[in-house]
Amino acid sequence: MSGEALLALALGAVLAGGAAALLPAPGERPQRIAVGLTTLGAALGLAAAASVLAYGPSAGLRLGWALPGAELRLQIDALSAWFLVPIFLVSGLGAWYGLDSWRLSEHPASARRLLGFYALATAAMAIVVTARNGILFLAAWEVMTVSAFMLVTTEDERQEVREAGWIYFIAAHASTLLLFGLLGLLWRARGSFDLEPFAAGALSPALASGMFLLALGGFGIKAGLFPVHVWLPPAHANAPSHVSALLSGVLIKMGVYGMVRVTWLFGDPPLWWGALLLALGVVSGVLGVAFALGQHDLKRLLAYHSIENIGIIFIGLGLAVGGRAAGSPALVALGLGGALLHTWNHGLFKTLLFFGAGAVLHRTHTREIDQLGGLAKAMPRTALYFLVGAAAICGLPPLNGFVSELFVYLGLFGSLGAAAPLRWLPAVLAIPALALIGALAVACFVKVCGAVFLGEPRTDHARHARECGPAMVFPMAVLAACCVGIGLFPALVVPALDRATAGWSLAGATVPLAGLAPLAALTWTGAALLAGGGLLALALRAAGLDTRLGTWDCGYVLPTPRMQYTGSSFAQVLVTLWRTVLIPAVTRGTSDQLFPGPSHYATRVPDTVLERALLPGLRGIAWLLAWLRPLQRGSIHAYLFYVFLTLLILLLFK
Amino acid sequence: MNTWRLVEGSLHLLLLLGLPPLLPGVINKTKALMAGRVGPPVLQGYYDLAKLFRKGMVFSRTTTWVFKAGPVVAWVTTVLAGLLVPLMHHAPPAAFAGDMVLLVYLLALGRFFMAAAALDTGSPFEGMGAAREVSYASLAEPALFLGFIAMAKLTGSLSLAGMFSGTLPEGWSGAAAALVLVTASWFIVLLAENSRIPFDDPNTHLELTMIHEVMVLDHSGPALGLIEHGAAMKLFIFGALVLDVLIPVTTGDPWLDWALLLAGVLLLAVLIGLVESSMARLRLNNIPKLLVAACLLALFGVILLMV
Numbered sequence: 001m002s003g004e005a006l007l008a009l010a011l012g013a014v015l016a017g018g019a020a021a022l023l024p025a026p027g028e029r030p031q032r033i034a035v036g037l038t039t040l041g042a043a044l045g046l047a048a049a050a051s052v053l054a055y056g057p058s059a060g061l062r063l064g065w066a067l068p069g070a071e072l073r074l075q076i077d078a079l080s081a082w083f084l085v086p087i088f089l090v091s092g093l094g095a096w097y098g099l100d101s102w103r104l105s106e107h108p109a110s111a112r113r114l115l116g117f118y119a120l121a122t123a124a125m126a127i128v129v130t131a132r133n134g135i136l137f138l139a140a141w142e143v144m145t146v147s148a149f150m151l152v153t154t155e156d157e158r159q160e161v162r163e164a165g166w167i168y169f170i171a172a173h174a175s176t177l178l179l180f181g182l183l184g185l186l187w188r189a190r191g192s193f194d195l196e197p198f199a200a201g202a203l204s205p206a207l208a209s210g211m212f213l214l215a216l217g218g219f220g221i222k223a224g225l226f227p228v229h230v231w232l233p234p235a236h237a238n239a240p241s242h243v244s245a246l247l248s249g250v251l252i253k254m255g256v257y258g259m260v261r262v263t264w265l266f267g268d269p270p271l272w273w274g275a276l277l278l279a280l281g282v283v284s285g286v287l288g289v290a291f292a293l294g295q296h297d298l299k300r301l302l303a304y305h306s307i308e309n310i311g312i313i314f315i316g317l318g319l320a321v322g323g324r325a326a327g328s329p330a331l332v333a334l335g336l337g338g339a340l341l342h343t344w345n346h347g348l349f350k351t352l353l354f355f356g357a358g359a360v361l362h363r364t365h366t367r368e369i370d371q372l373g374g375l376a377k378a379m380p381r382t383a384l385y386f387l388v389g390a391a392a393i394c395g396l397p398p399l400n401g402f403v404s405e406l407f408v409y410l411g412l413f414g415s416l417g418a419a420a421p422l423r424w425l426p427a428v429l430a431i432p433a434l435a436l437i438g439a440l441a442v443a444c445f446v447k448v449c450g451a452v453f454l455g456e457p458r459t460d461h462a463r464h465a466r467e468c469g470p471a472m473v474f475p476m477a478v479l480a481a482c483c484v485g486i487g488l489f490p491a492l493v494v495p496a497l498d499r500a501t502a503g504w505s506l507a508g509a510t511v512p513l514a515g516l517a518p519l520a521a522l523t524w525t526g527a528a529l530l531a532g533g534g535l536l537a538l539a540l541r542a543a544g545l546d547t548r549l550g551t552w553d554c555g556y557v558l559p560t561p562r563m564q565y566t567g568s569s570f571a572q573v574l575v576t577l578w579r580t581v582l583i584p585a586v587t588r589g590t591s592d593q594l595f596p597g598p599s600h601y602a603t604r605v606p607d608t609v610l611e612r613a614l615l616p617g618l619r620g621i622a623w624l625l626a627w628l629r630p631l632q633r634g635s636i637h638a639y640l641f642y643v644f645l646t647l648l649i650l651l652l653f654k
Numbered sequence: 655m656n657t658w659r660l661v662e663g664s665l666h667l668l669l670l671l672g673l674p675p676l677l678p679g680v681i682n683k684t685k686a687l688m689a690g691r692v693g694p695p696v697l698q699g700y701y702d703l704a705k706l707f708r709k710g711m712v713f714s715r716t717t718t719w720v721f722k723a724g725p726v727v728a729w730v731t732t733v734l735a736g737l738l739v740p741l742m743h744h745a746p747p748a749a750f751a752g753d754m755v756l757l758v759y760l761l762a763l764g765r766f767f768m769a770a771a772a773l774d775t776g777s778p779f780e781g782m783g784a785a786r787e788v789s790y791a792s793l794a795e796p797a798l799f800l801g802f803i804a805m806a807k808l809t810g811s812l813s814l815a816g817m818f819s820g821t822l823p824e825g826w827s828g829a830a831a832a833l834v835l836v837t838a839s840w841f842i843v844l845l846a847e848n849s850r851i852p853f854d855d856p857n858t859h860l861e862l863t864m865i866h867e868v869m870v871l872d873h874s875g876p877a878l879g880l881i882e883h884g885a886a887m888k889l890f891i892f893g894a895l896v897l898d899v900l901i902p903v904t905t906g907d908p909w910l911d912w913a914l915l916l917a918g919v920l921l922l923a924v925l926i927g928l929v930e931s932s933m934a935r936l937r938l939n940n941i942p943k944l945l946v947a948a949c950l951l952a953l954f955g956v957i958l959l960m961v
Contacts, residue, residue, distance in 0.1 A: 374776075376718045387720070387770075396763040397756060409755045416807050424807075428956055431803055432796035432949070438759065439792035442766050446788055449720075450773025450781070456716055518750035525734065525756060529763075532730040533723075536880075540711075540726065543876050551714040551775045552872050565773065565781020573789040577942055 003058030003076040006048035007130065010088070011123045013041030017095075018119025021104075021112050031104040034115045035095045038122075042092030045084055045126060052081035053496040057503070060132070069193050070135035074127070078499040079264070082340055083129040083257045086347035090249045091122040093475035094242035097355055100471035101362050102154075102240050110154045114240065121147035125250060129257050134183045134193030141179065141254075145172045148251055151243045152235045164234035167610075171221055171231035175255075178218035182262070185211045200267040208266055212273055215262040216280075223255025225314065226284035229307045230610040233291075236303035237367065241358020244299055248306045249351035253343050256313055260336070263321050264504050271422045274322025277314050278426045282433040285311025289440040290578045293447070293571045294605025298357045298367045301448065302350065305393060308437060309346040313339045315430050316408045319415065320504070326423055329511045331411050336501045337513050338407030341493070345400040345486065349392040352479035356386035359472050360452060363465040369448065369567040374457040378465040383453040385476040390445040392483040395438050398526030400486035407517055409434060443574055451567035458561050488526040491519040568603060575605065583608055663747040665912065670736040673916075674886035675699030677893070677923045678856075684927025699886060706879030714872055716776045724771025725873060725880040728764035732884045732891070735760040739894050740818045742915040743904040749815035754802045757814065758795060761847075761888070765791060768881075772869045783869030786938070790853065790865070793945035794843045800952035801836045801843075805899070807959045808832070818898040826902050835955035837899050842948035844892040844926075846941075848885065851930040853941055893922045 017037030023030045052058055060075035076084070095118070104111040124144035131137040149172065153165035186193060189203055189211070198208075217228070224232040232252070236244045259277075263269060288308030295301035316339030323331025359382045360375060361367055376383035392399035412427040412434070457463040467473070486493055494513045502510045513519075553559045575584055582605050589599035606612075631642075679696040686693020695701070713721065738753045738760075740746050746753075769784035805817040808829060826833055846853045849866035856867060870881050897918045905911055936944060 374716075376720065376774075380718075383718075391763070391766060394762070394766060395759060396766060397759055402756075402759055406752050406755055410752045410812065413752070413803075413806050413812050416803060417810055424960070428803055428960070432799050432953075435758065435795040435799040436792060438762065439788070439795040442762050442769075443785075443788035443792055446766060446769040446773065446784065449770050450784070454718065454720060454770060454774040455776035516751070518752060521748065521750045521753070521756075524748075525760075528734055529730060532733070533726050536726045536730060537722070540722070540876055540880075543707075547710065547712040548715050549712055551716050551777045553777070554779060559777075561776065563778050564776045565778045565785065570773075570781060570785045573785055574792065577789070 003048045003052050003081075004061040004074055006044055006051065007074070007076060007084075007126065010041045010043075010045035010048060011126060013037050013044060014091075014119050014123050014126075015041075017041060018116045018123075021115030021119075028104050031099060031111065031115060034119070035099050038095040038119065039092050041122075042088040042095075045088035046092075048076060049081040049084035049088070052076045053078055053085075053499055056499070065136075067135060069187070070139075071133040071193075072136060073133040073194070074130045074136075075132050076130050078496070078503045079257075079260065080129045082496070082500040083253065083343070084126060086253065086344055087122065087125045087129070087250050090246055090347055090351050091118070093351070093355075093478060094118070094246050097242045097245075097358070097472050097475045098240075100469045101242060101358055114151060114154050114243070117147040117150040118243070118246070121151060121246065121251070125254060128254055132195045134186055134195060137195065138176070138179060138183060142176060144251070144254065145176065148172070148247060151246070152239045154240050154243065155238070158238070160234070161238045164238040168231040168235040171228070175218045175221035178214050178221075179258075182211055182214040182218060185214065195261065195265070197265050197267060203266070205270065209270070209273075212262065212266070212269070215258060216276070219255040219258035219262070220280070221255070222252060222258070223310045223314075224252050224284075224307050225255075225280055225310055226287050226307055227609045227613075229284070229288070230607060230614055232307060233295075233300050233303040233607060236306065236354075237297055237300040241299070241354050241361060244302075244358070245351040245354035248303065248354060249347040252306060252310060253347060256310070256317070256339070256343055259314075259317060260339075260504065263317070269321050269325050271322055271325040271420070274318045274320070274325055275422050275426050276318070277321055278318025278430055281311045281314030281316075281318055282430050283311070284308070284314060285437045286433055286440075287581060289437050289444060290574075290582060291605060291607070293440065293444050293578070294575045294582050294584060294603075296369055296568060296604070298360065298369050298372075298448065298452065299354070300367075301369070301444070302353050302357060305353075305441070305444070306346070306350060308441065309342065309350070309393070312405065312408065312434070312437065313342050313346070315339075315434065316342060316404075316411070318426065319408065319411045319430075320501075322415070322423060322426065323411070324505060326418065326420070328415075329505060330516055331415055332505045333498070333501055333511045333513050334407045334411030334414065334516055336504055337494075337497050338404050338411060340500055341407060341486075341497055342401075342404035344493075345392070345404050345483070348479050348482045348486075349389040349399075349401060352385060352389035352476055352483065353393065355472065355476045355479070356382055356389060359468045359476070360465075362468060362472070364461040366459075366461050369451045371459045372452045372457070372462045373455045373459075373561065373564065374453070374462060375465055376453040378462075379453075379467045381467060381473050382476065385473075385480040386453065387449055388480040388483055390449050392487070394441040394445055396442070398484075398487045398522070398529050400483045400490075403487060403490045403522060405434065405438070406522075407513070410517055440574065444571070447567045447570040450565075451570065455564050456561035458564065458566075488523055490517075490522050494519060575603075581608060583612065662744050662908070666737070666741060666744065666747055669741065669912075669915075670733065670887060670890065673919065674890040675703055675883065677886055677889050677919070680920055680923035681850075681927040681930065684924050685931050688928070688931035699882070703879050703883055706882065707876050709875040711875035711877055714775050717771075717774045717872075720767070721771045721774040721872075722877070724767045724774075725877040725884070727767035729880040729884040731760040731764035732887045736887055736891050738814060739891050740815050740898055741894050742897065742901065742911050742918070743819070744908070744911065744915075745815045745819075749813050751812040753813050753815075754817070757891075758798060762791070762795070764884070768869060771873075775872045777872065779868050780871050783865055783867070783871075786865045787869055790846055790941055790945060793942055793949065794846045797839050797843050797945065797948040797952050800949060800956055801840050801899075804832055804836050804952065804955045804959055807956065814898075818902075829959055832955040832958040833899055835951045835958070837896060839948045839952035839955065840892070840896050840899065842944060842951070844889070844896055845929070846945055846948075847892055848889045850926055852933055852936040852944065855935045890919065893919050897922065 017034040021034040057077040063072035127140035292304035319335030392401045395401040395405040588601040772780035772784035854865040
């Protein structure tokens with residue numbers, strides 16, 4: 001069966017699942033039918049992607065459409081297939097997760113809506129990555145955006161959810177506006193909305209750069225690139241957890257896809273495009289993780305890590321664009337290979353982490369990191385999988401995050417030898433930045449794992465937690481296995497990755513990644529780590545007299561769980577170090593009397609861009625525009641006078 | 655030739671596992687002599703390890719498997735990292751493109767688990783130590799990588815074995831200033847990563863200002879032995895890196911090279927002892943400044959190579 005036919009069947013199954021959720025049947029049955037159909041659709045979609053990644057691009061599908069300039073034109077090439085994999089994997093697993101975390105019987109009003117728009121968003125994303133006509137792309141993009149808005153606002157009875165939804169809605173439409181501009185320039189350049197590569201030299205540099213910058217703005221907002229990330233933290237924090245996973249694992253990757261696809265259009269990009277992408281990636285990566293360190297809300301913290309990882313992806317993409325500008329296939333293979341593999345990897349471990357955070361939220365009803373603690377005893381499997389995801393997102397070997405980061409590192413080190421300053425200077429910037437990002441991520445995830453899962457429970461919320469059901473734990477197990485699998489056996493995914501990057505590098509000269517990166521060494525390292533660690537653990541178990549006592553309390557008699565180091569205190573050193581950008585807000589009580597009463601101390605790291613630049617700026621604009629308000633008089637005579645005045649001016653300056 | 659590789663590899667592993675406990679002994683002896691004391695025997699590190707491995711372990715009721723995994727992961731990652739570092743002119747047992755990245759990230763994996771193990775005890779002291787360990791490491795890692803940039807630019811190699819191979823002497827004659835800066839930067843990183851003065855004082859226990867020692871407060875018996883041995887290995891690894899840059903010459907005779915390495919490492923330990931005898935620990939808020947200075951030193955080294 002052809003790739004398009006499989007994809008059509010997959011979309012049919014997913015959408016039928018969404019429709020099935022609206023059936024008026026009582027009990028859990030509509031949701032079960034929906035999940036079954038979504039699973040079927042996801043399996044079919046993965047089969048479509050796998051067939052393309054194994055046997056080459058599909059033939060393509062072209063159908064007429066009544067809209068001028070529009071065509072129903074789809075094709076699954078290796079690049080599309082690469083992005084189809086996380087779309088179907090994450091939405092399939094998320095549907096299972098929702099079976100337990102967002103039950104129809106517990107949320108009778110919102111669950112149907114959620115299931116319907118979940119299916120719609122999945123289908124729209126699949127069309128976004130396969131559309132080859134600009135209008136079709138934009139239509140699917142808009143359906144995806146609006147469905148995601150409906151998903152984010154699932155709990156719209158809460159004020160903060162509505163606010164998060166509005167910020168997302170406005171940001172997403174600013175993004176769409178820029179994409180309209182991009183399509184306008186596409187029409188001007190080509191006379192059609194076909195998304196096909198331009199012939200070399202067919203475009204003026206100004207037009208090409210204009211299209212590139214509009215795409216960067218539009219897709220950058222969607223991807224959550226700093227400083228246009230403002231919608232991302234509140235939306236991810238306030239959506240239901242499997243929706244957060246879908247947003248972070250897949251939806252923001254549509255911005256990455258857009259950037260990869262648009263740069264694919266141009267055969268000979270100038271070097272500065274690559275340098276700009278890379279610089280933005282560095283800013284996004286470093287500041288994303290710095291802001292994550294200051295967060296107290298578990299899901300908001302994970303959202304900032306999405307910004308960080310998008311930064312890493314953009315560093316790789318910038319490297320690839322620079323590599324193509326400089327005619328270096330090795331840089332393209334490592335840069336784009338790293339970026340694309342990190343897209344998968346982030347989809348895997350971030351989904352895993354959001355599922356884990358959702359499980360914690362489900363059982364403890366709080367997202368406050370400092371209210372939790374000791375959950376590893378009550379929720380051992382969730383804790384184990386979360387720890388795997390945490391180590392993976394820090395880029396630690398032998399997990400998948402290390403593989404993609406190593407590709408990017410190798411590309412950066414490889415570009416050091418170049419002569420042009422615009423080629424080696426970004427690497428000097430990006431290598432220490434990547435090291436900084438990695439080390440800060442370790443600090444942040446030690447904080448999260450330690451404060452949430454280790455130590456003693458800090459509140460009753462945490463004390464009464466218990467493990468979640470299999471529908472929520474099983475998807476986490478699958479994702480953790482994927483993280484370990486890619487980390488241990490990168491050679492298994494690299495052939496597919498080579499196909500995806502080969503389609504992007506137009507010149508045809510491609511270098512297989514296996515010749516550039518030490519894939520076998522990664523497998524050996526992983527095996528040595530697991531074997532050495534396992535043997536040593538067994539030896540220790542055989543040797544040690546396992547005596548259980550209390551934690552050494554330095555002689556203090558009555559330690560309580562409240563004396564534990566909290567997540568906030570853990571991050572305090574680094575937050576202080578980064579105070580110039582983070583600008584933490586501290587509120588504290590005074591204790592100036594001889595016998596001071598109870599006091600309080602609270603810190604918060606607000607989003608600097610949103611709360612200190614964007615909102616005051618928008619308020620300023622609103623204030624300025626308020627001066628125009630007297631024009632709106634509400635009387636027909638005044639409006640007729642305006643019409644007359646306009647007419648007069650037009651006649652005068654004809 | 656293959657037999658020789660095998661001999662060299664075994665010797666590498668032997669040195670990596672056997673030599674490190676000597677280094678803290680040498681450092682402490684130097685400090686004692688500087689202070690006019692007799693001090694503990696040079697071999698005290700081995701005696702301590704022998705004793706620790708004979709003992710049983712005590713675990714806190716608060717802890718989970720993460721606490722037990724901490725020392726194990728930290729030790730295994732340090733051994734694997736040690737297998738990637740060239741010892742003077744002897745190629746390491748494992749070398750491939752990007753092994754310097756793996757080296758740093760393996761150590762980061764060990765740090766991740768040690769810090770998580772510290773938080774697993776629920777003790778505020780250990781939380782403090784863990785927080786400081788991961789915070790200061792975030793500034794030490796960029797300095798290390800800036801040094802790698804300089805070495806990669808100088809030698810055009812993407813692996814540690816290539817960076818510290820035969821072309822380095824020409825590097826010293828052409829770009830000595832840059833290499834001096836990298837050496838200085840890495841020496842500061844060595845002191846920071848191994849919790850030596852001026853970053854941390856390994857002699858005082860139970861102080862609010864401690865970093866590494868307070869992080870491992872609850873470990874006991876063989877687990878503590880693994881931590882102590884791993885920490886000594888880490889010192890050896892960083893010492894080997896500094897020596898790799900500093901002493902680019904080869905005598906031609908491999909056995910003489912091994913002897914030179916031994917002498918170099920011991921001299922480095924004496925140098926650390928002298929540093930520790932001559933200065934006090936920095937205030938905690940000044941530690942980041944020194945680490946940023948290490949980054950800047952290496953960055954200036956890179957800039958010198960670029961112009």
